[in-house]
Amino acid sequence: MSAVLIIPVVIGGFLLLLILWAFGLYNALVRARNAVRNAWSQIDVQLKRRHDLIPNLVETVKGYMQHERETLESVTSARTAAMNASGVAESGRAEGMLTGALKSLFALSENYPDLKANQNFLALQEELTSTENKIAFSRQAYNDATMFYNNRTEVVPSTIIAGMFHFQPAEFFEIEVPAEREAPKVDFSDKSK
Amino acid sequence: MWELIRANRRKSVCLVIIMAVLLFAAGFVAGEALFGPGAGVLGLGIAFVIWLILTLVAFFEGKDLFMKVSGAHKIEKKNHPRLFNIVEEMSIASQLPAMPDIYIIRSQAPNAFATGRKPEVSAIAVTSALLNQLTRDELQGVIAHEIAHVKNRDILFMTMIGVMMGAIVLLSDVTVRTLFWGGGHTRSRTSSRDGGGQVQAVLMIVGLILLILAPILAQIIYLAASRKREYLADASAAQFTRYPEGLASALEKIADSSVKMKKANRVTAPMYIVNPLKGGARGRRASSSSLFSTHPPVRERIKILRSMAGGSSYLSYDQAYRKITGSSSPVLPRSARSTPDEPARKPSKKPIPVPVPVPIPTPAGKGKAPLDAVGVAALTGASVATGAAAPPEPETLSGKVRETTDALWKSKNYRFVNCDCGAILKVPATFRRPKVKCLRCSRTHRLEPLARGAAER
Numbered sequence: 001m002s003a004v005l006i007i008p009v010v011i012g013g014f015l016l017l018l019i020l021w022a023f024g025l026y027n028a029l030v031r032a033r034n035a036v037r038n039a040w041s042q043i044d045v046q047l048k049r050r051h052d053l054i055p056n057l058v059e060t061v062k063g064y065m066q067h068e069r070e071t072l073e074s075v076t077s078a079r080t081a082a083m084n085a086s087g088v089a090e091s092g093r094a095e096g097m098l099t100g101a102l103k104s105l106f107a108l109s110e111n112y113p114d115l116k117a118n119q120n121f122l123a124l125q126e127e128l129t130s131t132e133n134k135i136a137f138s139r140q141a142y143n144d145a146t147m148f149y150n151n152r153t154e155v156v157p158s159t160i161i162a163g164m165f166h167f168q169p170a171e172f173f174e175i176e177v178p179a180e181r182e183a184p185k186v187d188f189s190d191k192s193k
Numbered sequence: 194m195w196e197l198i199r200a201n202r203r204k205s206v207c208l209v210i211i212m213a214v215l216l217f218a219a220g221f222v223a224g225e226a227l228f229g230p231g232a233g234v235l236g237l238g239i240a241f242v243i244w245l246i247l248t249l250v251a252f253f254e255g256k257d258l259f260m261k262v263s264g265a266h267k268i269e270k271k272n273h274p275r276l277f278n279i280v281e282e283m284s285i286a287s288q289l290p291a292m293p294d295i296y297i298i299r300s301q302a303p304n305a306f307a308t309g310r311k312p313e314v315s316a317i318a319v320t321s322a323l324l325n326q327l328t329r330d331e332l333q334g335v336i337a338h339e340i341a342h343v344k345n346r347d348i349l350f351m352t353m354i355g356v357m358m359g360a361i362v363l364l365s366d367v368t369v370r371t372l373f374w375g376g377g378h379t380r381s382r383t384s385s386r387d388g389g390g391q392v393q394a395v396l397m398i399v400g401l402i403l404l405i406l407a408p409i410l411a412q413i414i415y416l417a418a419s420r421k422r423e424y425l426a427d428a429s430a431a432q433f434t435r436y437p438e439g440l441a442s443a444l445e446k447i448a449d450s451s452v453k454m455k456k457a458n459r460v461t462a463p464m465y466i467v468n469p470l471k472g473g474a475r476g477r478r479a480s481s482s483s484l485f486s487t488h489p490p491v492r493e494r495i496k497i498l499r500s501m502a503g504g505s506s507y508l509s510y511d512q513a514y515r516k517i518t519g520s521s522s523p524v525l526p527r528s529a530r531s532t533p534d535e536p537a538r539k540p541s542k543k544p545i546p547v548p549v550p551v552p553i554p555t556p557a558g559k560g561k562a563p564l565d566a567v568g569v570a571a572l573t574g575a576s577v578a579t580g581a582a583a584p585p586e587p588e589t590l591s592g593k594v595r596e597t598t599d600a601l602w603k604s605k606n607y608r609f610v611n612c613d614c615g616a617i618l619k620v621p622a623t624f625r626r627p628k629v630k631c632l633r634c635s636r637t638h639r640l641e642p643l644a645r646g647a648a649e650r
Contacts, residue, residue: 035288042285123274130278137286140435145288 025158029167032149036170039142043173046134047082047095053131054079054102057124061105064115068108075101092173095135102128139173146170205350208418212357212411216240219361219407222400223368240364247356256316259308265296265318273297276324279333280317283340286433293317293343303327303447306465307339308348315343322450327443334430334440335447338466341429347422354418358411365404372401420489427494428510431501437510441498448491467491493517610638 058072065072078098085091106125109115116122150169153162161167217237224236251258260267270277277295284292289312296318298304303323309315317339319332327335342348431437447467468488500513610618612631620629620640630637 039288046285126275126278130275130282133278133282134285137282137433141286141288 025161029152029162032152035145036149039145042138043142046131046138050131051079051083053127060120064112071105071108075105142173146172209353212354215407215411216357216361219364219404222404223364226368226372244360247360251352251356256308260296263298265298267294267296279336283336283433287340287344289344297321303450304465304469305335305339307342310349312343326446330439331443333434334443335466337430337433338426338440341426354415358415361411362408365408368404423488428507431510437498437501441495444491444495612636
């Protein structure tokens with residue numbers, strides 16, 4: 001009699017454990033996917049912050065660098081282009097151009113001692129450098145999160161759950177690399193390398 | 194990254210359980226020894242209550258407590274934009290859920306530490322000397338190391354283990370002292386009944402030896418965990434910044450400074466990035482790692498970071514660690530080592546020349562609260578209970594307990610008065626009268642008025 005009882009109990013217990021384990025896998029997948037989404041929105045936040053800082057910078061610099069009209073204009077137009085860009089590929093390219101334009105602006109500012117003594121300019125420079133870093137770090141965090149999530153969707157036990165509930169692999173953020181290489185060629189006298 | 198934390202957590206839980214067993218064993222023996230046979234359960238209860246109280250205090254006051262003891266002031270973005278930006282950058286790189294609060298300690302010794310019981314509520318403190326001496330890249334490395342502590346939940350873990358260690362030390366100290374001075378039940382029991390008495394006496398002695406060893410064992414566990422976590426935080430810092438050289442040269446600068454932290458004591462020492470109590474790494478002792486050091490030797494940490502061979506991942510840190518230390522066991526959990534390598538980045542092109550000036554907010558009032566005037570040195574002195582006979586011996590465990598409890602008193606704005614008879618009076622902030630009488634020798638002392646800000650709290 002006891003044997004009759006034991007078998008269903010063992011099977012039931014085993015099934016219960018299996019289900020709990022599947023819950024765990026599912027939850028881990030959801031957590032990883034949300035981390036990817038969160039990291040993506042971080043990039044957006046930082047890009048927007050850079051757009052917001054640029055008018056201030058141009059305003060501050062204008063008085064000192066009157067002979068560098070072109071550079072200033074290229075920064076402004078790169079900003080406009082970046083703000084209007086849509087789609088990952090296009091905005092990646094536009095942001096890369098903006099990065100290049102800012103770089104050459106700061107490089108030129110070395111020739112203006114008055115400007116370099118301006119507190120406002122120094123503060124803006126720190127802000128923009130930091131924003132630049134934050135963009136890089138949020139991209140890095142996004143890629144870390146993406147790799148972790150993609151691994152989750154591909155390794156054996158959790159790939160079953162991922163397939164059942166349609167967890168799509170996320171894309172790595174790589175577009176900016178070729179765009180950054182292009183940027184100096186497009187607009188400016190070639191300084192880098 | 195997440196798996197690193199999980200593997201960590203598993204190990205931490207094991208350590209916490211070992212500590213808990215040690216604590217309750219100590220409680221049981223203490224009960225048997227103090228209140229006679231059969232009272233072990235009572236001792237167990239007492240051990241639990243002590244632990245609970247200490248844990249609650251550490252949990253809810255931990256952050257403020259550490260900051261207060263270290264003399265740190267909270268700053269806003271406008272006080273030091275660059276520091277603020279770097280912390281923000283590292284929060285992003287480590288995917289911390291919330292930005293930590295930032296504190297500055299005015300000190301000539303470059304150092305930094307982090308506190309907070311969970312990643313959502315954390316704080317990072319750096320000294321003013323650190324800000325002045327490090328470049329942006331180096332500062333970034335230091336901050337990344339601190340954020341790694343927050344991210345890996347090292348602080349919660351170290352606080353929990355630290356609290357248990359404190360409770361064990363307290364229990365063993367009280368019991369041993371009481372028995373030594375003739376209290377307790379063991380002596381009368383053993384003399385009254387001869388036959389069973391002897392067995393009991395032997396058991397008691399074994400128990401007491403255990404009780405004396407428990408604090409030492411607890412400390413060894415605590416410090417071993419602390420050292421391992423330093424390596425881990427270094428590895429994470431390299432991973433977050435993708436630039437191990439930044440942290441390496443920062444560590445070098447910090448280690449080469451021969452200035453000691455005035456406000457650091459042995460309780461807070463494990464929290465700093467480099468042990469603040471040693472006067473620089475040039476001394477012979479600092480270069481060797483012992484069972485009783487809070488941090489791995491700095492030179493070794495620098496060497497590991499430098500030999501990561503252009504990589505920045507946990508894997509290359511692990512390889513470098515094994516090469517430098519000659520150890521065959523990995524320092525990081527296996528799951529962490531499977532992350533693909535990524536080349537370390539170049540140093541940032543050109544350091545921004547002029548740092549924006551730092552107006553650090555001073556506390557309201559006279560600038561220095563009377564509590565500060567007492568200083569940490571006084572904390573190791575005699576107290577009313579033990580009297581002048583006890584020499585100020587910082588290396589004893591009871592000295593450590595006193596330091597912890599005194600830190601608690603100070604955080605509640607108690608004033609400390611050193612009496613000539615050797616007693617230290619602890620005067621609560623609510624005590625408004627200008628004079629106080631010593632409880633032992635009846636000498637009268639004038640009290641310094643409280644700083645205005647402090648009296649309100």
